[in-house]
Amino acid sequence: xxxxxxxxxxxxxxxxxxxxxxxxxxxxLTRMNVPYLLGTIITPERERARLYGFFAHLVNxxxxxxxxxxxxxxxxxxxxxxxxxxxxxxxxxxxTIVMSLLPSIHPRMASERKGPTSRRQLEPxxxxxxxxxxxxxxxxxxxHAVFGAILGSLYHLH
Amino acid sequence: xxxxPASISIDSRxxxxxxxxxxxxxxxxxxxxxxxxxxxxxxxxxxxxGSIFAALLDRERGGYWKIAPSTPFSVQREYLxxxxxxxxxxxxxxxxxxxxxxxxxxxxxxxVMVPDHEIIRQISCTAGQVDIEIELVPRTNYGExxxxxxxxxxxxxxxxxxxxxxxxxxxxxxxxxxxxxxAKATLMTGETLAFSFTYTENAPAVLPLxxxxxxxxxxxxxxxxxxxAQAQYDGDFRDEVMRSALALKLMIFAPSGAIxxxxxxxxxxxxxxxxxWDYRYCWLRDASLTIRALxxxxxxxxxxxxxxxxxxxxxxxxxxxxxxxTLYGNRPxxxxxxxxxxxxxxxxxxxxGNAARDQLQLDVYGEVVDxxxxxxxxxxELDREMQKVLIGFGDYVAKHWDTPDQGIWEPRTAPQxxxxxxxxxxxxxxxxxxxxxxxxxxxxxxxxxxxxAEAIRQQIQQRAxxxxxxxxxxxxxxxxxxxxxLLLSWYGFEKPDGHRMRGTYRRLRxxxxxSEGLLYRSEDxxxxxxxxxxxxxxxxxxxxxxxxxxxARDLIKTLTKYRNDLGLFGExxxxxxxxxxxxxPQAFTHVGYIGAALSxxxxxxxxxxxxxxxxxxxxxxxxxxxxx
Numbered sequence: 001x002x003x004x005x006x007x008x009x010x011x012x013x014x015x016x017x018x019x020x021x022x023x024x025x026x027x028x029l030t031r032m033n034v035p036y037l038l039g040t041i042i043t044p045e046r047e048r049a050r051l052y053g054f055f056a057h058l059v060n061x062x063x064x065x066x067x068x069x070x071x072x073x074x075x076x077x078x079x080x081x082x083x084x085x086x087x088x089x090x091x092x093x094x095x096t097i098v099m100s101l102l103p104s105i106h107p108r109m110a111s112e113r114k115g116p117t118s119r120r121q122l123e124p125x126x127x128x129x130x131x132x133x134x135x136x137x138x139x140x141x142x143x144h145a146v147f148g149a150i151l152g153s154l155y156h157l158h
Numbered sequence: 159x160x161x162x163p164a165s166i167s168i169d170s171r172x173x174x175x176x177x178x179x180x181x182x183x184x185x186x187x188x189x190x191x192x193x194x195x196x197x198x199x200x201x202x203x204x205x206x207x208g209s210i211f212a213a214l215l216d217r218e219r220g221g222y223w224k225i226a227p228s229t230p231f232s233v234q235r236e237y238l239x240x241x242x243x244x245x246x247x248x249x250x251x252x253x254x255x256x257x258x259x260x261x262x263x264x265x266x267x268x269x270v271m272v273p274d275h276e277i278i279r280q281i282s283c284t285a286g287q288v289d290i291e292i293e294l295v296p297r298t299n300y301g302e303x304x305x306x307x308x309x310x311x312x313x314x315x316x317x318x319x320x321x322x323x324x325x326x327x328x329x330x331x332x333x334x335x336x337x338x339x340x341a342k343a344t345l346m347t348g349e350t351l352a353f354s355f356t357y358t359e360n361a362p363a364v365l366p367l368x369x370x371x372x373x374x375x376x377x378x379x380x381x382x383x384x385x386x387a388q389a390q391y392d393g394d395f396r397d398e399v400m401r402s403a404l405a406l407k408l409m410i411f412a413p414s415g416a417i418x419x420x421x422x423x424x425x426x427x428x429x430x431x432x433x434x435w436d437y438r439y440c441w442l443r444d445a446s447l448t449i450r451a452l453x454x455x456x457x458x459x460x461x462x463x464x465x466x467x468x469x470x471x472x473x474x475x476x477x478x479x480x481x482x483x484t485l486y487g488n489r490p491x492x493x494x495x496x497x498x499x500x501x502x503x504x505x506x507x508x509x510x511g512n513a514a515r516d517q518l519q520l521d522v523y524g525e526v527v528d529x530x531x532x533x534x535x536x537x538x539e540l541d542r543e544m545q546k547v548l549i550g551f552g553d554y555v556a557k558h559w560d561t562p563d564q565g566i567w568e569p570r571t572a573p574q575x576x577x578x579x580x581x582x583x584x585x586x587x588x589x590x591x592x593x594x595x596x597x598x599x600x601x602x603x604x605x606x607x608x609x610x611a612e613a614i615r616q617q618i619q620q621r622a623x624x625x626x627x628x629x630x631x632x633x634x635x636x637x638x639x640x641x642x643x644l645l646l647s648w649y650g651f652e653k654p655d656g657h658r659m660r661g662t663y664r665r666l667r668x669x670x671x672x673s674e675g676l677l678y679r680s681e682d683x684x685x686x687x688x689x690x691x692x693x694x695x696x697x698x699x700x701x702x703x704x705x706x707x708x709x710a711r712d713l714i715k716t717l718t719k720y721r722n723d724l725g726l727f728g729e730x731x732x733x734x735x736x737x738x739x740x741x742x743p744q745a746f747t748h749v750g751y752i753g754a755a756l757s758x759x760x761x762x763x764x765x766x767x768x769x770x771x772x773x774x775x776x777x778x779x780x781x782x783x784x785x786x
Contacts, residue, residue, distance in 0.1 A: 025360075028320070028321040030361070031321065031322070031323065031358070031359055031360060031361035032361045033360045033361060033362075036360060036362070037361070037362055040271075040362075044270055044271045046271075108271065109362065110313065110365055112310065112311060112312070112313055113312070114312060115311070115312025115313055115314075115365075116312075116313070116365035116366070116367055117367070118367060118369075118370075121271045121364050121365050121366075121367065122271070122362040122363070122364060122365070123313065123325075123361065123362040123363040123364075123365055124313075124362070125361075125362070131361070132361035132362070133320075133321075133361065136361075
């Protein structure tokens with residue numbers, strides 16, 4: 001494991017991921033506000049949630065980049081397209097598994113079965129996060145593909 | 159409570175009068191609610207966003223949200239005391255219901271989750287039993303789009319607008335049919351239905367809880383009452399002044415401090431005519447009178463935010479100023495005509511955007527500088543950055559004041575030498591000189607300002623005065639008058655009881671007043687209603703010394719009769735019917751009411767009127783004399 005290379009490449013890839021996801025909301029590809037989605041796990045307060053969520057997403061990206069790097073090392077192979085493939089797989093996992101489980105994981109998210117309650121008022125993402133806009137899966141795929149490709153390009157094997 | 163089947167039909171009832179509307183808002187946008195329980199105008203998330211309800215401008219294509227008895231009814235309505243929470247009481251032959259309409263004001267500091275933008279409606283049966291019908295017909299982007307509606311079960315009914323999503327929650331099941339949402343129910347005494355309609359461009363959206371509605375109605379009412387309690391006015395017109403202040407507050411865009419002219423577009427100045435404009439932008443020409451009204455009522459936060467907005471949000475064009483800006487200080491969109499909406503009572507076209515954005519109006523410099531001066535005269539501090547901006551305006555005016563422009567009434571004709579524009583150029587320089595003498599302004603080419611102010615004064619006194627008419631006139635060397643000449647004394651150029659102002663006032667009454675005492679704004683403009691702000695300028699002119707306090711008071715009382723049942727004014731008043739015309743409600747008219755009432759009360763109490771008067775309300779060239 002090349003720790004220094006992981007820290008640097010993971011940081012850069014995470015910044016790119018965050019920028020793309022926030023940018024895709026700005027360009028109206030999706031309504032999904034990732035910092036707000038993550039931040040509301042910590043606090044219901046809107047402005048603080050966005051701030052906390054932004055930093056949570058940075059840490060999250062860094063942690064996930066470790067798994068990418070682990071796969072690079074395990075396969076003794078690293079390049080941009082291999083990273084991109086892992087990124088696409090990561091996006092599929094997020095959109096199908098994580099999003100469907102989110103109402104159970106997120107302490108403030110309502111479920112379609114029960115509706116909103118006093119503790120759970122956030123709109124659930126639905127299949128492939130389509131509730132957050134029909135182009136949401138596209139932005140998630142692109143952002144994670146770029147995340148993987150940057151990691152694959154910048155990381156140097158031990 | 160029984161729920162009944164029903165069919166949905168697009169609203170084909172006649173248009174309500176413009177004065178039949180109430181306004182609710184959250185200091186970000188506003189909705190117009192008719193006395194028939196119908197929200198006929200709503201643009202989300204901002205005043206200048208595309209509409210979802212625009213039945214105001216087209217009953218069939220615009221979209222609306224109605225909650226009302228399905229049987230014939232009579233109506234009484236009011237705002238809850240000291241608030242912008244609307245209560246409409248419907249009386250039917252079988253019973254009565256009360257409908258509350260409000261848009262909760264967002265408090266970003268609260269640690270609870272609330273929707274980004276929300277309208278709450280709550281209807282309660284107060285006696286007997288009443289059949290109620292609810293119809294929500296969404297038509298987005300000025301009626302151009304019929305958005306998809308989907309029932310999400312316990313999550314509510316969702317209306318998708320591409321980049322945003324609306325959620326409707328109700329305490330009864332809603333049906334979806336013909337691109338509309340509807341329900342019918344029978345309410346018995348003591349039964350209540352609650353509805354929450356929200357909008358967000360963020361995901362995940364916060365879904366409202368209907369069980370929280372009573373508490374949120376209460377919190378919103380208290381928020382407004384807390385705001386109203388800051389007011390310092392205790393004159394005889396307190397109720398009317400406070401309603402005007404509440405209406406004005408609804409037109410302040412809280413995130414930036416900008417104040418829009420009105421929350422609507424294209425309500426006609428002449429029914430069936432084409433004088434239909436988009437007023438959902440910020441006109442700098444309203445600045446000075448607005449700041450003075452806010453400060454003297456004690457609303458310093460709003461006054462400071464507005465001044466900050468004027469001096470900082472307009473930075474992209476400084477030292478030049480445009481006449482109107484968007485809520486964040488950008489150039490408004492190019493004017494276009496809706497191909498869908500057919501206009502209020504057939505008054506076409508419906509315009510979106512405003513072509514006046516390209517006009518030159520030199521009066522705006524005087525308005526902005528005078529607003530800053532009012533702020534300073536009342537004890538506000540102008541920081542170095544503000545001073546620098548003001549000096550930039552002064553330099554610009556000193557160089558360009560002699561340029562023809564479109565003038566305050568924005569006729570879409572060739573530029574002219576307007577007296578009002580010259581007056582405000584003089585005002586800009588005069589106030590900068592005074593600020594400098596007071597030590598509130600450091601720097602600036604004060605000697606040059608004095609020289610140019612004197613040149614403007616001489617030009618106005620020589621070329622804007624018509625000896626034959628014994629009156630000031632609208633344009634240099636002209637023959638016609640307009641109501642903006644009343645402001646010659648407001649800005650301190652002429653004493654209100656001086657020979658020239660009295661002559662001008664007589665001529666204005668002769669040429670522009672109606673038998674009811676209302677004023678048209680100009681001789682030159684196409685037929686339209688009388689202009690409400692002009693009548694308040696007249697009342698304030700009388701209160702400042704142009705007449706007796708009785709005259710001023712009587713006129714204010716007369717004008718008060720032209721408010722609607724909720725105390726709201728439009729831009730104009732129909733001379734024959736007394737009905738409101740033009741965009742509604744109109745911030746400037748309410749500012750006029752507040753100003754006239756303030757000046758009258760100040761005169762009656764012997765208090766000073768208008769911060770700049772002691773320094774500049776003299777007929778001579780005071781600054782040059784001092785220099786000599």
